[in-house]
Amino acid sequence: MSLDWLSLPCQNVDKKSEQLAREHQAQLTKPPGSLGTLETLAIRLAGLQHTARPAVQRVWISVFAADHGVAAEGVSAFPQVVTGEMVRNFANGGAAISVLARSLGAMLEVVNLGTVNDPGDLPNVRRAFIAPQTENFCERPAMTAAQLDLALRAGAESVAAAREAGAQLFIGGEMGIANTTAAAALACALLGELPSRLAGAGTGLDAAGIDHKAAVIARGLARYAADDDALTWLGRVGGFEIAALTGAYIASAQQGLPVLVDGFITTVAALTATRIHPGCREWMFFGHRSRERGHAQTLAALNADPLIDLGLRLGEASGAATALPLMRLACELHSRMATFAQAGVSGA
Secondary structure, three states, X not given: OOOHHHHOOOOOOOHHHHHHHHHHHHXXXXXXXXXXXXXXXXXXXXXHHOOOOOOOOOEEEEXXXXXXXXXXXXXXXOOOOHHHHHHHHHHOOXXXXXXXXXXHXXXXXXXXXXXXXXXXXXXXXXXXXXXXXXXXXXXXOOOOHHHHHHHHHHHHHHHHHHHHOOOOEEEEEEEOOOHHXXXXXXXHHHHOOOHHHHOOOOOOOOHHHHHHHHHHHHHHHOOOOOOOOHHHHHHXXXXXXXXXXXXXXXXXXXXXXXXXXXXXXXXXXXXXXXXXXHHHHHHEEEOEOOOOOOXXXXXXXXXXXXXXXXXXXXXXXXXXXXXXXXXXXXXXXXXXXXXXXXHOOOOO
């Protein structure tokens, strides 16, 4: 299969709608700029959605689940069977993101890309099984070219489904034991950073566990040439779910669907997506600042300013979902506040 689709152009931002939204903000009954980020959110969304009155009521959340061969190196505080067990929990509606999606009225899709203890066909889970897990990147590349292609396309397929459902915003999430190790390794490769600066606690490692994790990442990275491109690195040390997120972010920009990025792992996927296709950055919003070590550096590399900082580090798209009400409020304020003329209030 060809990966030429990754370089297809992104949709254009409608500067006219953006300007109309900016002018409308200037007429609302408040001092200019007094609603801060809530104003800029609405203005950006207006340009992306090609309307002076943007909205994010119809939201699609895709959680991609996959296992990692590098788990064999003892880099997680939880056993690998948890990934498959959590897929079942998602299907039963018991996970944090399940609760958040119901509360927010968001459409939730769970995608099983490959788990060691495969739960099989489940209701409310899309099966896009590639392999039980990636390879241990300390021994060989995590994915074959064919597996990387399938994972990227799985993300694009989720975006196509979101578009078909009329979604106004896409949120990607992930689940996979050892995926903070894969994400940190990928971030180190893309940023030229030391593993000791980006490897974090993940599912709850202590200081010794984090040091071991950093050493594993360093050993894995040492196997490969340092100057290769982002797509090559994604296949070497990434995961099926990280690749799916990368494909989803690129496809979202190509199809004109804004995205709200979650935490550390999804931000690494966003960074990878922008290195493959820089044009997709304009379509990204960032939900929260995770407590996971390394998130600050990856956010800085994307010049990203997240909406909230609540000390979260769960993943599953939970941070982005928690930030979603702020985006909705930004749109409501933009569309429903009275102008000075409507309210009979004197302007500046």
